[in-house]
Amino acid sequence: MRVHAFTDDALGDLDAVGVAEQISAGRISVPEAVEAAISRVEKVAGELNAMAFTAYDRARVEARSPHPGFFSGVPTLVKDNVDVAGMPTMAGTDAWDPRPARRDGDFAAMFFATGLLPIGKSQLSEYGFSASAEHPRLGAVRTPWDTEHTAGASSSGSGALVAAGAVPIAHANDGGGSIRIPASVNGLVGLKPTRGRLAQDKALRDMPIRIVSDGVLTRTVRDTAAFYREAERVHRALNLPPIGDITRPIKRRLRIALNTSGVGRGADAETAALTEQTAALLEDLGHTVTESDAPIAPSFADDFLLYWASLALAMLVTGRPLHGRSWNRGNLDNLTRGLARHARRNVHRIPGAVARLRRANAQAELYYEKYDVALTPTLAMATPRVGHLDPTLDYDVIMDRLQDWVAFTPWQNVTGAPAVSLPLATTASGLPQGMMFGAAPGQEALLIELAYELEQARPFARIHA
Numbered sequence: 001m002r003v004h005a006f007t008d009d010a011l012g013d014l015d016a017v018g019v020a021e022q023i024s025a026g027r028i029s030v031p032e033a034v035e036a037a038i039s040r041v042e043k044v045a046g047e048l049n050a051m052a053f054t055a056y057d058r059a060r061v062e063a064r065s066p067h068p069g070f071f072s073g074v075p076t077l078v079k080d081n082v083d084v085a086g087m088p089t090m091a092g093t094d095a096w097d098p099r100p101a102r103r104d105g106d107f108a109a110m111f112f113a114t115g116l117l118p119i120g121k122s123q124l125s126e127y128g129f130s131a132s133a134e135h136p137r138l139g140a141v142r143t144p145w146d147t148e149h150t151a152g153a154s155s156s157g158s159g160a161l162v163a164a165g166a167v168p169i170a171h172a173n174d175g176g177g178s179i180r181i182p183a184s185v186n187g188l189v190g191l192k193p194t195r196g197r198l199a200q201d202k203a204l205r206d207m208p209i210r211i212v213s214d215g216v217l218t219r220t221v222r223d224t225a226a227f228y229r230e231a232e233r234v235h236r237a238l239n240l241p242p243i244g245d246i247t248r249p250i251k252r253r254l255r256i257a258l259n260t261s262g263v264g265r266g267a268d269a270e271t272a273a274l275t276e277q278t279a280a281l282l283e284d285l286g287h288t289v290t291e292s293d294a295p296i297a298p299s300f301a302d303d304f305l306l307y308w309a310s311l312a313l314a315m316l317v318t319g320r321p322l323h324g325r326s327w328n329r330g331n332l333d334n335l336t337r338g339l340a341r342h343a344r345r346n347v348h349r350i351p352g353a354v355a356r357l358r359r360a361n362a363q364a365e366l367y368y369e370k371y372d373v374a375l376t377p378t379l380a381m382a383t384p385r386v387g388h389l390d391p392t393l394d395y396d397v398i399m400d401r402l403q404d405w406v407a408f409t410p411w412q413n414v415t416g417a418p419a420v421s422l423p424l425a426t427t428a429s430g431l432p433q434g435m436m437f438g439a440a441p442g443q444e445a446l447l448i449e450l451a452y453e454l455e456q457a458r459p460f461a462r463i464h465a
Contacts, residue, residue, distance in 0.1 A: 003047045003144045005040035006165040006464040011075075013464065015220040016169040016227075019074045020115075030073030030117070034063040037075035037119050040166040047147050048164060049139045050157035052080035053087055053098075053121040062117055069115025070230045076111075077170040079155050080121040081128060082201055082214070084108045092124040092154065094137055095331040096323035107214045110199035111171060114230040122157030122170060124178075125391075126333050127315055129308070130154070130398070131181050131406045132389035136333055140386045143186050144463060145431055149383045152185035154178040155217065159186040162217045163463060169223055175212040176308065177378070177409025180421035184378035184434025187423040187461055188217045189224045189451065194441045195416030197228075199235040208354055209307065211413040219460070221451040222247070224420075228444060240442040249456060250449035254372040256282055257292040262407030264301040268381040271433060274425040275377045278435045281424075282375070285457060294374060295363040296411060301403065303353035304410050305342070310350050312339035338395025357414050364415040368440035373450060378421040378434035380407040412438055420447045423460045432461065 006013050010032040014022065022028045038056050045051060059075070066073040078084050081091045083105035088098035104112065112118070123141050125133040133141040133156040141156035143149050144164035151160040155172030159182025162170050172179040174192040183190025192213050204212045218224045225246045232243055258279045260267040267275060279289045297303075315336070320327045329337075343350065367374070381404065389401055412419040418441070421434035439446050 001147045002463065003044050003147060004164045004463045005043045009036040009039070011036045011040070011168065013165070014168060016071060016074050016218065016223045019168055020071050023073050030066050031060065031063040033073055034059050034075050034117065034119060037167050041119065041161065044144065044164045044166060048142050048144060048151070048160045050123050050141050050151065050160040051120055052090060052123040052157060055087055055118060055120045058086065059117060059119040066117050067112050067115050069113060070226065072115030073117055074115065074169065075119050075167050076116040077120055077122040077158055077161060077167055078108060078111065078118050079124055079158055079171045079173060081124060081173065082107050082171070084118060084121065087121055092126045092128065092133060092135065093332065095319065095328055097326035105201040106199045107201055110231060110235045113234040114227065116169070119167070122155070122161060124156060125153035126336050127312065128154030128175060128178055129312060129339060130335050130389060130391060131177065131402055132384070133157070134386060134390050136392050142386060143383065145187065148385050149431065150185065150386050150389065152182035152383070155182045158217050159183065159188060162219060163187055165464065169216050169218050169227065171214065172217045173212055173214040174413065176413055177406055179215050179217065180378050180409050180419060180434065180436060181406065183217055183421040183423070185383045185432065187432035187463065188219060189221055189420065189422060190217050191215055191224050191420040191444065191447065192412060192418060193228070193444055194240055194418045197237050197240060197444065198231055209357055209414065210416070221448065221455045225448045243445045243448070246445055246448045246452070249453035250446070253286045253288065254450065255370070256287050256289045257371040257374045258289050259293050259374060259376045261293050262376070262380055263296055263410060265380060265404055265407040267377050270427060271377045271379070271381055274433055275375065275435060278424050279375060281454070281458060285453065289375070292371065294411060295367050297356060297360070299356055300360070300411070303356050304414060306346055306350060306353045307357060309339040309343035312336050313343035316340045333391035334393065334395050335391045335398050338399070360411070360414045361416065364417055365440070372439065372446065374438040376408045376436050378408060378436040379405055381405055382427045382429065382433065383431050408436060417441045418444045418447055420451055422451055422454055424454060424458055426461060
């Protein structure tokens with residue numbers, strides 16, 4: 001069943017830039033925009049199960065005097081794995097008792113400085129480990145395109161609610177594809193920025209390999225471009241070239257590498273065909289497309305899994321010290337426990353895995369000397385139904401299915417390079433299928449310009465059309 005919240009209210013079918021312009025011109029008020037977003041969330045809440053925490057009363061108060069900034073008063077959501085003062089941070093689990101954060105984390109402070117106004121927090125898979133949010137007690141987050149199917153993960157709640165029209169823009173973050181996966185599943189624009197591009201909470205900055213990047217999910221390229229422009233005015237990454245104000249398509253023609261073989265496991269026949277259709281569109285636009293596998297080491301998939309698993313082990317080890325006596329590891333799902341068990345059994349191999357993963361940076365640099373952009377499908381096959389990645393299944397079953405589906409996104413997390421998923425394809429069953437474009441570190445502007453061109457050439461499908 002397809003569901004959405006678009007209606008003839010203050011938000012209409014506007015994107016975030018459109019809402020900001022309407023507010024700035026005085027054609028709608030911030031309280032009207034906030035009330036419309038609250039009503040829309042409530043309209044689809046039962047079908048999508050995408051909210052982790054509602055902060056409606058707080059949003060109504062803030063709407064009377066919103067933060068300044070380009071997006072001043074535009075309603076949004078924050079993914080429930082970053083701290084927002086006064087809201088609990090539960091990271092997609094119920095393994096401890098909720099308690100409000102004392103202060104905004106570094107990312108949230110930067111996010112709100114753009115003027116965005118949170119009405120609550122969006123749901124994710126437990127700790128962000130799964131590509132599908134299907135918690136055994138908190139329930140599954142479903143895509144509004146067909147509620148029999150998952151909304152992806154880990155930024156599933158944000159993806160579902162932006163796609164459904166509840167809010168025009170929402171926070172997401174990405175440690176293995178978690179901006180790009182829900183973008184693909186829900187028909188959205190999802191740009192994972194270069195490592196260090198945006199302000200980030202300390203826990204993520206302190207990781208041995210900083211695989212996680214924060215960003216947003218949007219319905220239009222101009223919203224993504226405007227967010228990064230405004231974020232850059234708040235937090236400038238001095239080690240990276242600026243993104244600036246990107247408002248139009250790219251002019252120069254690009255050398256583009258086409259790859260459907262993935263990280264050990266490639267795309268299925270339908271997805272490969274859709275990717276080749278995207279390559280044909282690029283050639284029609286004058287770009288040069290060449291088939292070329294990414295320089296990914298044979299050990300990459302196993303090394304990334306072990307590093308990912310080590311993060312789960314860290315969560316279990318620090319659970320009681322961080323969360324106190326309410327911590328109950330028995331409430332964790334089979335995937336989290338299975339990952340931790342995998343890391344514990346292979347702890348002696350973790351240093352070698354980390355060392356090999358770090359070498360991927362140099363391989364990526366050489367690759368992007370030859371190509372401007374890499375094209376792959378975002379995911380290796382169509383969006384599965386809810387239950388396919390049920391975390392109560394045996395760990396080995398879940399992991400095998402995850403690796404079949406998420407075969408393309410982790411490489412940019414390890415290399416720190418940017419990549420964007422664009423809703424350029426539709427499966428035979430009518431579900432969105434994202435196409436992913438990667439570039440060298442610091443080249444977000446290039447990806448945004450290309451995204452503008454592709455959005456014009458093949459307008460994105462609209463859920464309420």
